[in-house]
Amino acid sequence: MTSEEPIEQLPRGIALAWGVAATPQRGPKREMSVEKIVDAAIEIADYEGLGAVSMSAVAKRLGYTPMSLYRYVSAKDDLLLLMQEEATGLPPESEEENTAWRVRLKELYEAQTTIYRRKPWLLAMPIMGSPITPNSSAWLDAGLEALSTTSLTQDERIAASLLVTGAARWHGSILAGYQQQGRASGLNADEVSERESQLYDAVITDDGYPFLRRAIDAGVFTSEFDPFVFGLDRGLDGLTEYIERVGRERERVHVDDSGSAQAEGWSGEEEEPDDAATDTPQGIGDEDPDVVADKKYREAQKAVKQAQKVLAEARKRERQVLREAKERVAKRR
Structure with a gap:
């Protein structure tokens, strides 16, 4: 689909998520809605897992026939x-x-990890490309906003955001696995870790796996040390060092959001030129077209930065309004 094509060309599921899909002209009682169908499906997933979700199971839970649901949600993938x-x-x-960008990224990491812990069935969702939906886009936008004041290009900001998202998903996968094991065995988290350590201790020998044996003897499987936070922090350490380095490099050659060099010698900030640098031949001074153009360019850059800041605030307000609207709708149900 090209950007010139009408919004009606959006896939049905994405159109439903954005609230621009056509409402069915015919259907069961007025009590039926896409929202109620989705809520029922989530309830099933919460109690029985994602594998238990089907159009027939959701219809049964709501007291309708499966065909009635298809008038609202036309495919399971959309659901x-x-x-x-x-x-x-x-x-x-x-x-x-x-x-600070690093603090904000860690906030997003912790929030995503919490979601996976509460809704582990999300990890079983098939990944079929980027989920182009309002909430998923808002998460990505939040990561990019955190990095908007850094010297990273847009490509690099996306990559850094995905680093955090990937770390949260991996941590969530491990937590979900331990939760499932705990439910199956009746053990709490500490008891699961202790049992795991005992199993390793029974089969790992110093002759066959000397380095793993040393780690086991050091108590790594029952330690309170968080390897996931450690890994994320080291990744952010590397990102911090990279941002500082490329920031210095890009002070000499400014790189715009598309990654293209724009003006050699631009520092990204207004600087007072020293007297020696402003000495110009008699009669030229500020009238020199090159001087005027350079000044206008820097003024334009300042205006762009200010506009980006205003846009970021507007988007933040937009997300807040959307959150409040969703809360009001939930209270009315």
């Missing part, structure tokens, strides 16, 4: 997409104004 959208929700607002 899964809407379930993911609803369960993911919107990203949390930053706890403080002007939060």
Whole structure:
């Protein structure tokens, strides 16, 4: 689909998520809605897992026939997409104004990990490309907003955001696995770790696996040390060092959001030129077209930065309004 094609060309599931899909002209009682179908499907997933979700199971839960549901949600893949959208929700607002990018990314990481812990069935969702839905887009936008004041290009900001998302998903996968094992065995988290350590201790020998044996003897499987936070922190350490390095490099050659060099020698900030640098031949001064053009270019850059800041605030307000609207709708149900 090209950007010139009408919004009606959106796939049905995505159109439903954005609230631009056509409402069915005929159907069962007025009590039926896409929202109620999605809520029923999520309830099934919460109690029985994603594998138990089917159009017939959802219809039975609501007291309708499967064909009645297809008037609202035309395919199971669309239903899964809407379930993911609803369960993911919107990203949390930053706890403080002007939060440092690293602090903000860790907030998003912790929030995503919490969602996976509460809704482990999300991890069983088939990945079929980027979920182009409002809430999923808001999470990505929040990561990009956190990095908007850094020297990274747009490509690099996306990559850094995916680093955090991937770390949260991996941590969530492990937590979900331990939760499932705990439910099956009746053990709590500490008891599961202790049992795991005992199993390793029974089969790992110093002759066959000397380095793993040393780790076991050091108590790594029952330690309170968090390897996932450690891994994320080291990744962010590397990102911090990279941002500082490329920031210095791009002060010499400015790189715009598309990754193209724009003006050699541009530092990204207004600087007072020293006297020696401003000495110009008699009669030229500020009238020199090159000087005027350079000044206008820097003024334009300042205007762009200010506009980006205003846009970021507007988007933040937009997310807040959407969150409040969803809360009002939920209270009315």
